[in-house]
Amino acid sequence: ETGVTQSPTHLIKTRGQQVTLRCSSQSGHNTVSWYQQALGQGPQFIFQYYREEENGRGNFPPRFSGLQFPNYSSELNVNALELDDSALYLCASSFPGQNYEQYFGPGTRLTVT
Amino acid sequence: KNEVEQSPQNLTAQEGEFITINCSYSVGISALHWLQQHPGGGIVSLFMLSSGKKKHGRLIATINIQEKHSSLHITASHPRDSAVYICAAYPNYNTDKLIFGTGTRLQVFP
Numbered sequence: 001e002t003g004v005t006q007s008p009t010h011l012i013k014t015r016g017q018q019v020t021l022r023c024s025s026q027s028g029h030n031t032v033s034w035y036q037q038a039l040g041q042g043p044q045f046i047f048q049y050y051r052e053e054e055n056g057r058g059n060f061p062p063r064f065s066g067l068q069f070p071n072y073s074s075e076l077n078v079n080a081l082e083l084d085d086s087a088l089y090l091c092a093s094s095f096p097g098q099n100y101e102q103y104f105g106p107g108t109r110l111t112v113t
Numbered sequence: 114k115n116e117v118e119q120s121p122q123n124l125t126a127q128e129g130e131f132i133t134i135n136c137s138y139s140v141g142i143s144a145l146h147w148l149q150q151h152p153g154g155g156i157v158s159l160f161m162l163s164s165g166k167k168k169h170g171r172l173i174a175t176i177n178i179q180e181k182h183s184s185l186h187i188t189a190s191h192p193r194d195s196a197v198y199i200c201a202a203y204p205n206y207n208t209d210k211l212i213f214g215t216g217t218r219l220q221v222f223p
Contacts, residue, residue, distance in 0.1 A: 100209070
């Protein structure tokens with residue numbers, strides 16, 4: 001059973017650019033949640049995908065968008081990057097019914113300059 | 114005010130000490146995670162609990178749903194326990210979403 005993986009590990013982008021982050025869910029999990037963790041803060045919920053549909057969204061602007069693929073892997077896209085988007089982006093996978101327990105990936109650290 | 118609050122924010126201890134980290138929340142929840150985050154970012158789930166107490170090795174987690182409070186205890190702390198400990202709850206108003214505390218940074222010195 002493979003765990004949750006994310007790519008890339010680190011990324012540096014310039015303000016105004018666009019970025020795509022990727023997450024592969026744990027085997028058998030059909031739900032992926034994305035979180036943003038600014039330095040020194042707890043993670044904040046961005047959105048969740050369940051069976052390829054968005055299933056809930058936190059307080060993030062529309063330039064944060066996502067996709068989930070038939071194999072349940074997921075992408076987080078951020079357009080028009082701002083300096084405040086610099087953060088650790090975490091994804092977590094889960095399977096409804098397993099008491100909602102979420103399994104986290106190692107994160108992608110995004111720096112916007 | 115955050116829906117999930119942790120205390121203390123920072124904690125230092127000598128090796129061997131008993132550690133307690135507290136988490137309180139202001140909304141109804143269905144379950145609560147205790148998570149460990151090491152430098153570099155990766156998060157590991159230590160416990161998920163909805164009632165009572167769970168133990169794994171030197172770690173013990175308790176929760177009192179009526180009092181909206183949970184604690185994480187580390188017995189015989191060790192320098193390798195140094196990390197950020199985060200509690201995160203599944204609110205009843207959206208059981209698919211985790212809401213996180215800001216974390217407790219623990220440093221254990223030899």
